[in-house]
Amino acid sequence: xxxxxxxxxxxxxxxxxxxxxxxxxxxxxxxxxxxxxxxxxxxxxxxxxxxxxxxxxxxxxxxxxxxxxxxxxxxxxxxxxxxxxxxxxxxxxxxxxxxxxxxxxxxxxxxxxxxxxxxxxxxxxxxxxxxxxxxxxxxxxxxxxxxxxxxxxxxxxxxxxxxxxxxxxxxxxxxxxxxxxxxxxxxxxxxxxxxxxxxxxxxxxxxxxxxxxxxxxxx
Amino acid sequence: xxxxxxxxxxxxxxxxxxxxxxxxxxxxxxxxxxxxxxxxxxxxxxxxxxxxxxxxxxxxxxxxxxxxxxxxxxxxxxxxxxxxxxxxxxxxxxxxxxxxxxxxxxxxxxxxxxxxxxxxxxxxxxxxxxxxxxxxxxxxxxxxxxxxxxxxxxxxxxxxxxxxxxxxxxxxxxxxxxxxxxxxxxxxxxxxxxxxxxxxxxxxxxxxxxxxxxxxxxx
Amino acid sequence: xxxxxxxxxxxxxxxxxxxxxxxxxxxxxxxxxxxxxxxxxxxxxxxxxxxxxxxxxxxxxxxxxxxxxxxxxxxxxxxxxxxxxxxxxxxxxxxxxxxxxxxxxxxxxxxxxxxxxxxxxxxxxxxxxxxxxxxxxxxxxxxxxxxxxxxxxxxxxxxxxxxxxxxxxxxxxxxxxxxxxxxxxxxxxxxxxxxxxxxxxxxxxxxxxxxxxxxxxxx
Amino acid sequence: xxxxxxxxxxxxxxxxxxxxxxxxxxxxxxxxxxxxxxxxxxxxxxxxxxxxxxxxxxxxxxxxxxxxxxxxxxxxxxxxxxxxxxxxxxxxxxxxxxxxxxxxxxxxxxxxxxxxxxxxxxxxxxxxxxxxxxxxxxxxxxxxxxxxxxxxxxxxxxxxxxxxxxxxxxxxxxxxxxxxxxxxxxxxxxxxxxxxxxxxxxxxxxxxxxxxxxxxxxx
DNA sequence: TATGAATGAGATTTCATTCAT
DNA sequence: TATGAATGAAATCTCATTCAT
Numbered sequence: 001x002x003x004x005x006x007x008x009x010x011x012x013x014x015x016x017x018x019x020x021x022x023x024x025x026x027x028x029x030x031x032x033x034x035x036x037x038x039x040x041x042x043x044x045x046x047x048x049x050x051x052x053x054x055x056x057x058x059x060x061x062x063x064x065x066x067x068x069x070x071x072x073x074x075x076x077x078x079x080x081x082x083x084x085x086x087x088x089x090x091x092x093x094x095x096x097x098x099x100x101x102x103x104x105x106x107x108x109x110x111x112x113x114x115x116x117x118x119x120x121x122x123x124x125x126x127x128x129x130x131x132x133x134x135x136x137x138x139x140x141x142x143x144x145x146x147x148x149x150x151x152x153x154x155x156x157x158x159x160x161x162x163x164x165x166x167x168x169x170x171x172x173x174x175x176x177x178x179x180x181x182x183x184x185x186x187x188x189x190x191x192x193x194x195x196x197x198x199x200x201x202x203x204x205x206x207x208x209x210x211x212x213x214x215x216x217x218x219x
Numbered sequence: 220x221x222x223x224x225x226x227x228x229x230x231x232x233x234x235x236x237x238x239x240x241x242x243x244x245x246x247x248x249x250x251x252x253x254x255x256x257x258x259x260x261x262x263x264x265x266x267x268x269x270x271x272x273x274x275x276x277x278x279x280x281x282x283x284x285x286x287x288x289x290x291x292x293x294x295x296x297x298x299x300x301x302x303x304x305x306x307x308x309x310x311x312x313x314x315x316x317x318x319x320x321x322x323x324x325x326x327x328x329x330x331x332x333x334x335x336x337x338x339x340x341x342x343x344x345x346x347x348x349x350x351x352x353x354x355x356x357x358x359x360x361x362x363x364x365x366x367x368x369x370x371x372x373x374x375x376x377x378x379x380x381x382x383x384x385x386x387x388x389x390x391x392x393x394x395x396x397x398x399x400x401x402x403x404x405x406x407x408x409x410x411x412x413x414x415x416x417x418x419x420x421x422x423x424x425x426x427x428x429x430x431x432x433x434x435x436x437x438x
Numbered sequence: 439x440x441x442x443x444x445x446x447x448x449x450x451x452x453x454x455x456x457x458x459x460x461x462x463x464x465x466x467x468x469x470x471x472x473x474x475x476x477x478x479x480x481x482x483x484x485x486x487x488x489x490x491x492x493x494x495x496x497x498x499x500x501x502x503x504x505x506x507x508x509x510x511x512x513x514x515x516x517x518x519x520x521x522x523x524x525x526x527x528x529x530x531x532x533x534x535x536x537x538x539x540x541x542x543x544x545x546x547x548x549x550x551x552x553x554x555x556x557x558x559x560x561x562x563x564x565x566x567x568x569x570x571x572x573x574x575x576x577x578x579x580x581x582x583x584x585x586x587x588x589x590x591x592x593x594x595x596x597x598x599x600x601x602x603x604x605x606x607x608x609x610x611x612x613x614x615x616x617x618x619x620x621x622x623x624x625x626x627x628x629x630x631x632x633x634x635x636x637x638x639x640x641x642x643x644x645x646x647x648x649x650x651x652x653x654x655x656x657x
Numbered sequence: 658x659x660x661x662x663x664x665x666x667x668x669x670x671x672x673x674x675x676x677x678x679x680x681x682x683x684x685x686x687x688x689x690x691x692x693x694x695x696x697x698x699x700x701x702x703x704x705x706x707x708x709x710x711x712x713x714x715x716x717x718x719x720x721x722x723x724x725x726x727x728x729x730x731x732x733x734x735x736x737x738x739x740x741x742x743x744x745x746x747x748x749x750x751x752x753x754x755x756x757x758x759x760x761x762x763x764x765x766x767x768x769x770x771x772x773x774x775x776x777x778x779x780x781x782x783x784x785x786x787x788x789x790x791x792x793x794x795x796x797x798x799x800x801x802x803x804x805x806x807x808x809x810x811x812x813x814x815x816x817x818x819x820x821x822x823x824x825x826x827x828x829x830x831x832x833x834x835x836x837x838x839x840x841x842x843x844x845x846x847x848x849x850x851x852x853x854x855x856x857x858x859x860x861x862x863x864x865x866x867x868x869x870x871x872x873x874x875x876x
Numbered sequence: 877t878a879t880g881a882a883t884g885a886g887a888t889t890t891c892a893t894t895c896a897t
Numbered sequence: 898t899a900t901g902a903a904t905g906a907a908a909t910c911t912c913a914t915t916c917a918t
Contacts, residue, residue, distance in 0.1 A: 015902065034339050037255035040888065052904055055889065115401055116335055120253050123400025136405040163406050164422055170402065171394030172387065179393065181342025182334055186355040187382050203383055210429040234877080259913060269879055270914090280913065451881050451917065472777050475693035478909065490883055493910065553839055554773055558691050561838025574843040601844050602860055606829065612836065613828030619780025620772055621827065624793040625820050641821055648867040672898085697892060707900055708893090718892065879918085887911065895903070 019057055021048050026068045031110035034117045035065050066125045069118060070132055072111045076104060077135045085142055090150035091209065097143065098205045102173045106197055112177040140166060147212075156212045168211065172204040238276055240267050245287045250329035253336045254284050285344045288337060289351055291330045295323060296354045304361055309369035310428065316362065317424045321392045325416055331396040359385060366431075375431045387430065391423040457495055459486050464506045469548035472555050473503050504563045507556060508570055510549045514542060515573045523580055528588035529647065535581065536643045540611045544635055550615040578604060585650075594650045606649065610642040676714055678705050683725045688767035691774050692722050723782045726775060727789055729768045733761060734792045742799055747807035748866065754800065755862045759830045763854055769834040797823060804869075813869045825868065829861040 022043075029043045040061055044051035058064035083100055085093040105112050118126055126132050143162045150156030175183075180191045190196045241262075248262045259280055263270035277283035302319060304312040324331055337345055345351050362381045369375030394402075399410045409415045460481075467481045478499055482489035496502035521538055523531040543550050556564055564570050581600045588594030613621075618629045628634045682703045686695045697718055701708035715721035740757060742750040762769050775783055783789050800819045807813030832840075837848045847853045 018902085034253050034255060036253060037339075039886095041886085050904065051888090052890095053902085056903075061888070113339065116339060116397070119398055119400045120256075120332065120335060120339070121400075123404045126401055126404050133405055137407075140406065163408060164419075166406075167394065167402065167419075168391065168422070168426060170398070171391050174398065175386070175390030175393060178335070178397065179338055179389070181338045181340075182345055183386065183389065185342045185345050186352055187359065187385075188356075189382060200383075200386075203387070207387060207426060207430045210432070211426045213429070237877095258911090271879065272877080274914070275877075453881065456881085472691050472693060474691060475777075477907095479907085488883065489910090491881085494882075499909070551777065554777060554835070557836055557838045558694075558770065558773060558777070559838075561842045564839055564842050571843055575845075578844065601846060602857075604844075605832070605840065605857075606860070606864060608836070608840065609829050609832030610825065612832060613824065616773070616835065617776055617827065617831065619776045619778075620783055621824065623780045623783050624790055625797065625823075626794075627820060638821075638824075641825070645825060645864060645868045648870070649864045651867070675898095696890090709900065710898080712893070713898075880916105881918105882916070883912105883914085885912095888909085890908065891904105891906090893904085895901105897900085897902105 015057075018049050018053060022054055022057060022064070023068055023071050026054075026064050027072060027110050027114065030065055030068055030117060031113035035061070035121060038065075062125070066129060069114055069125060070129055072108075072114055073132050073135055076108070076111060077139055079104060080139060080142070083142070085146060089155075090146050090153055091155055091212075093146045094150070094212065095205055095209060097146070098169055098173075098208050099201060101169055102176070102197075102201045102204055105173045105177050106192075109177050112174060115174075116178055150212065154214065157214045160212050165208070165212065169204075169208055172207060176200055176204075234276075237268050237272060241273055241276060241283070242287055242290050245283050246291060246329050246333065249284055249287055249336060250332035254280075254340060257284075281344070285348060288333055288344060289348055291333055292351050292354055295327070295330060296358055298323060299358060299361075302361070304365060308374075309365050309372055310374055310431075312365045313369070313431065314424055314428060316365070317388055317392075317427050318420060320388055321395070321416075321420045321423055324392045324396055325411075328396050331393060334393075335397055369431065373433065376433045379431050384427070384431065388423075388427055391426060395419055395423075453495075456487050456491060460492055460495060460502070461506055461509050464492075464502050465510060465548050465552065468503055468506055468555060469551035473499070473559060476503075500563070504567060507552055507563060508567055510546075510552055511570050511573055514546070514549060515577055517542060518577060518580070521580070524583060527593075528584050528591055529593055529650075531584045532588070532650065533643055533647060535584070536607055536611075536646050537639060539607055540614070540635075540639045540642055543611045543615055544630075547615050550612060553612075554616055588650065592652065595652045598650050603646070603650065607642075607646055610645060614638055614642075675706050675710060679711055679714060679721070680725055680728050683721050684729060684767050684771065687722055687725055687774060688770035692718075692778060695722075719782070723786060726771055726782060727786055729765075729771055730789050730792055733765070733768060734796055736761060737796060737799075740799070743802060746812075747803050747810055748812055748869075750803045751807070751869065752862055752866060754803070755826055755830075755865050756858060758826055759833070759854075759858045759861055762830045762834050763849075766834050769831060772831075773835055807869065811871065814871045817869050822865070822869065826861075826865055829864060833857055833861075 025043055025046045026038075029038045029046070033039070038061070040051055040054060044054060047053075054064060058067055080100070083096065085097060088096065118124075140162055143166055147156060147160050147162050147165065151158055151160065176191055176197075183189070184191045191200070244262055244265045245257075248257045248265070252258070257280070259270060259273065263273060266273075273283060277286055299319070302315065304316060307315065337343075359381055362385055366375060366379050366381050366384065370377050370379065395410055395416075402408070403410045410419070463481055463484045464476075467476045467484070471477070476499070478489055478492060482492060485491075492502060496505055518538070521534065523535060526534065556562075578600055581604055585594060585598050585600050585603065589596050589598065614629055614635075621627070622629045629638070679700075682700055683695075686700045686703070690696070695718070697708060697711065701711060704711075711721060715724055737757070740753065742754060745753065775781075797819055800823055804813060804817050804819045804822065808815050808817065833848055833854075840846070841848045848857070
């Protein structure tokens, strides 16, 4: 009862850490069980704090879900920003972007899964989030630059559209995570192992590179 | 109690019709709200019968969900079977298959959405369904035939793999429905309108055709 | 396990009885503790059914509260309807109405108290209830008839207004219940005992009769 | 720590002002939502200080509520004391008192509403407050004096009782505020507007004056 | 085969109050 | 005297499922 050191470090007030802790656990929980399937009790139990704190910081289950969504988008865009594609030749830059996307999404399956969840909810929560829309529109800028340089250099077809291209890249990368279970089960194919990923990554990259190639010629 | 004719007296006791009614409503409900989000009460209210019947026919919410999943897969494969691709030149057949897939998925968004739901549940229910696995493995046969003919004819690269190809086709078509809300919101792009669909359909088709083209040459 | 009588009568499905039971207990509970002070758990415990049934029938605490309010108003108006004041001379009829009001309100203190509660809520729930407004507007008809007859007969002042009069009657009767605790405590006066009620009842009646008397003359 | 002047440095540490601020906000809050309906968080947010201070000064929600009640009663009696009715003829004094009561209550609706709240709680808090009982018993003295003078002068009936009379005055004035919402909604009558108040004030005054008039004669 | 009432277990959310600084 | 973070207990409400007829 006497002579104890100050106080247990773990119980110290550290709001930022508390928020972060909740967000991390919640991403996992929502990615695993969806919005309605996630249980606040479960979530709180995995946290260093209590159920009560979730409401203190995020107001409601839906508020927490939106915060998770915003945080997840913010993180992928932050990572993307480190790529520095502007100094590479356009086709190399494009290939690098595709590979980054494929790797990031396969390494961050929880992110992919909450995006799936949000689509099940018809984008209802994202629609109300100014920050997500802002972040992502910016994301297209890098790809637009690559396309412009590629067209000028004559290594890309003139009619390529950055948003269409982004859609194709996303589709091919996303599917490997999103439909892993149904597709894998039906066709008895591993979609998560190291080798399978490496192989698929190159097919996806090649698919994109061939698509942007100028008429009549393929890499 | 005796001597009643077989034919259903308009609104009375037609078990098959009742089952069908419940399945249709349930597909919509699960596609809209997911497995945990769907409400048996809501679902029953939209039905011509009562909540009790759902349990009578399907045993539980999960039983109903699995039945919906099986029914949805059965229907797409049945439709696919009417395509008769064997008599067309391989590239024409491939293009036809891609377009069919794109159109079918965009016309049957509830099907796509329950597949998303099933993936959120990590394929837990599909894994226990012999019938779904059987149905779908057969689906690859047509594509395998196309690839074999294409390679022999020299119009497709020799290393093309039917399952990889199916994965790419699925990915590109699926995304247009599955990620419609987040992608559409973020990039302010319509992904469901008639024109947008027509345009995207051709990009997807071209992407696939270019991918299978023999080295050095593109359609 | 065998030879037992049918089933305990008390558990038989009787929705109307269940509703009634809940309403009766809820009136007491809301009258005692107000809307926010009332506890669904407490309330359910005093009921023959369960907490779950309250939500089954009334949807929410607020839904139940409104139902209680409507039921309470319906009952006083139904009782009032049995008075048959039309066949009495106007001043006798008025005196009878005042005495009835005083007695009814002092016998149904829970009714008075939920009206107080509703006023604390600024009439928010009553405002949305068509049925309450309808019921009560009708209540003024009897008083209007009395006034008309009284004026014609020359036993009431010509400028008496039925709604003003109703307000005065209500005010004098209501207060004896509504402010019983503060007034009684402060002035050390019993306001609920048999004698106190009888005495106050006559003061209230006389106050009203004197108010309606023609100029210059009092009963 | 030393040599600081007494005067509060504009925005710093002024206990009396802090108390006053909390009491004012709390009166409004309790009047609006009742005791159980009031939220300490809400209340604190409207205050210039923090939630902690509420507990520091008043100990608990109930302690604050009682303080509010005492403060409100203290204020009305203080105002009443300024009337100086002893020098007017008894009927004039009575009319002045009625009009003052009517005006004060209609101008201080929050006071009326906490009295309603206290009655919902069956006078539990007032019963424990010596100060409120003391204050109010004094209030009857003025009215008693008026009655005595009126009887002696022959302008009031001999059997008039000051407490009964106070009850009637209170009832008629109180109702206009307390039942404003239900009565107003049901009979579609404004009870808060300038004209409505002026009209009602005279009806109430006349009602009281007629009641005290000697047998057989009315003002 | 069919129905509407009923239910237990557990979900989300709220709130007065206290702690650490 | 002051603050913002934290909390346990309890409140309201939900939901898949079953019962009585």
